Amino acid sequence: MPAARRPAEQYGTTAVRPPDFDAFWANIMAEVAAIPLNPTMVHVPMRSTDEVDTFEIQYDSLGGVRVAGWYCVPKASYLPPPYPALLIVPGYISEPTLPKSWAQMGYAAVGVAPRGKLRSHRQYNPGYPGLLTDNITDRNTYSYRGFYTDAARAVDFVLTRPEVDKSRIGVHGSSQGGALTITTAALRSDVIAVGAAGAPYLCGYMDAADLTHSWPYEEMNDYRRLYPDRAGAMRETLDYFDGINFAPMIRCPMLVYVGLADDVCPPETGYAFYNALDCPKEMHAYPRCAHDSGIYWEMPKVEAYLAAYLKPAAYTRHADPTQG
Amino acid sequence: MERPDDFSAYWAAVDDELAAVPMAAEMELLPLRTTPFANFYAVKLTSIGPYRIFGYYAVPTGDGPFPGLMNTPRYGSVNNPPHYDDRERYAVFTLMHRGQRLADRPFAAEYPGLLTLGIDDPATYIYRSIVADCLRGAEFLLSRPEIDRGRVGIVGDDLALLTAARRPGFTNVMASGLTWYRLMEARQRTSAYPVEEINDYLRIYPDHEAALSRTLSYTDPLHHAPQVTGTTLLTVGDAGALGGQEWLTPLTDALGGTVEHYPLTHEGATDHDWLDAWMARQLGTEAKPRLWAIREG
Numbered sequence: 001m002p003a004a005r006r007p008a009e010q011y012g013t014t015a016v017r018p019p020d021f022d023a024f025w026a027n028i029m030a031e032v033a034a035i036p037l038n039p040t041m042v043h044v045p046m047r048s049t050d051e052v053d054t055f056e057i058q059y060d061s062l063g064g065v066r067v068a069g070w071y072c073v074p075k076a077s078y079l080p081p082p083y084p085a086l087l088i089v090p091g092y093i094s095e096p097t098l099p100k101s102w103a104q105m106g107y108a109a110v111g112v113a114p115r116g117k118l119r120s121h122r123q124y125n126p127g128y129p130g131l132l133t134d135n136i137t138d139r140n141t142y143s144y145r146g147f148y149t150d151a152a153r154a155v156d157f158v159l160t161r162p163e164v165d166k167s168r169i170g171v172h173g174s175s176q177g178g179a180l181t182i183t184t185a186a187l188r189s190d191v192i193a194v195g196a197a198g199a200p201y202l203c204g205y206m207d208a209a210d211l212t213h214s215w216p217y218e219e220m221n222d223y224r225r226l227y228p229d230r231a232g233a234m235r236e237t238l239d240y241f242d243g244i245n246f247a248p249m250i251r252c253p254m255l256v257y258v259g260l261a262d263d264v265c266p267p268e269t270g271y272a273f274y275n276a277l278d279c280p281k282e283m284h285a286y287p288r289c290a291h292d293s294g295i296y297w298e299m300p301k302v303e304a305y306l307a308a309y310l311k312p313a314a315y316t317r318h319a320d321p322t323q324g
Numbered sequence: 325m326e327r328p329d330d331f332s333a334y335w336a337a338v339d340d341e342l343a344a345v346p347m348a349a350e351m352e353l354l355p356l357r358t359t360p361f362a363n364f365y366a367v368k369l370t371s372i373g374p375y376r377i378f379g380y381y382a383v384p385t386g387d388g389p390f391p392g393l394m395n396t397p398r399y400g401s402v403n404n405p406p407h408y409d410d411r412e413r414y415a416v417f418t419l420m421h422r423g424q425r426l427a428d429r430p431f432a433a434e435y436p437g438l439l440t441l442g443i444d445d446p447a448t449y450i451y452r453s454i455v456a457d458c459l460r461g462a463e464f465l466l467s468r469p470e471i472d473r474g475r476v477g478i479v480g481d482d483l484a485l486l487t488a489a490r491r492p493g494f495t496n497v498m499a500s501g502l503t504w505y506r507l508m509e510a511r512q513r514t515s516a517y518p519v520e521e522i523n524d525y526l527r528i529y530p531d532h533e534a535a536l537s538r539t540l541s542y543t544d545p546l547h548h549a550p551q552v553t554g555t556t557l558l559t560v561g562d563a564g565a566l567g568g569q570e571w572l573t574p575l576t577d578a579l580g581g582t583v584e585h586y587p588l589t590h591e592g593a594t595d596h597d598w599l600d601a602w603m604a605r606q607l608g609t610e611a612k613p614r615l616w617a618i619r620e621g
Binding site for chain 2: 045046047049093094095098100101118127128129213214215218222223225226259261262263286287288289290291292293294296297320321
């Protein structure tokens, strides 16, 4: 019989923050900072409207990997600059968001496509399934070393844009997008003004894999089944990439929302992250909701939370619901 | 969108093309995804073109026959492999159509972009080939000796309805999140992707509206519905919204077999567990609510 579930907020975590966690990531951010950004923007008339211009962007990231994204910005004839910026970070199997609806609200919005995603997978392509366990026993080559950095690097792209108010930059996503919201807010705490993370993935990796058989964490269970002797090395690596261990680095206000019956990203792990935050924070938890994390009711709250800090000019418009 | 006069001939030609190309099924056991309770295979099949498509197929260990289940591809570059809970109960097949990951050589689909690729002409519309891919996938599953032919379900969006319509053999259909159904009307009521791809296209090519209407009339599940003979479950959204009861009435009326509705609560776990139990009941197996066990020790 299954053991009775403890309340999600009391579950805790087995993740341990390595003593050199900050130094590990400081070195990576220094390494990428030394790489010229080489940003490019190509206007995409097909995806532009009377209100919004859409661009396909690219920039260089860790290891010289060329990273793509969408950049949607209000036309000056619709809303005059400057604009707050919002990074929309993607889920595990979902496509990077083309954030036109956010631009209609008045944001200069970037839909980030970290390495391995479509249009960013020429140099690195572990596939799906595959990304979660690629080089999982080596922290110096693990997939998310570059993936997290690519998302954080999008901040540098935004900082190059003259139409953006550099004091109003936020980040938002759900599932893996929730994880990237966390890591970007942490790694760019000097810039990010607010974050909203739904159903945060990649928090309490090993705990999550113990709690569920749903994809993508099932990739870890598959890996452990085939290579049981590598569990220790996995844990050692993953402690350097765990969202819970990024939490103390975050200084901006954070909204976190979870489904209390989420089989993909167990709410226990979302709470473990939330409890580790040492910044202004807010948690919304939805009973009987799964990986949807209550988005049917939560989306207006996400819009309002971000707008309170970023102050987009057309905040009465609405964004497409965020998918994980 | 009216049913075109040559609707039957259009799809019969697809069937003929498919019949002329050997399936050439190739199954490779994947130890990484195989569990004590189910073997897990990578599957390659040939569809029209000819084009090599991909699928994941999991078969419970032990004596069959097993109820069969096909997951049609979602709109996106990646489909999750069959879920653990389904691998315990069904011989389950998940297809990647041409352009999706694992079936993206030589053709890699773009998102956004796939929805309108070749859309000016029904003969070149990408979904003519993608539907063929789904039909080939259905032929694969329905040909497997370990499945119980009296218990075969199919789950997905419009592609599940089209596949069930053109390949009798599915006893149960579960359809949700329809995109091609009344698409030229739907586009006027939303700016959300992927439907927004149609609006994007017509913004650039406003004089192509009639051509798009014509092409999309071949893929609208409304016109395929009379050929669906199994029991169909449609998920129903909010009243007055796209996907609501009123919006779905023409489809409900057109479906050939028994039709049931499930009004979505928007509570993901509630909805999942109800839908899972419905299919399990239909196919004679146990429901698997997504409540997980916490390991001891």
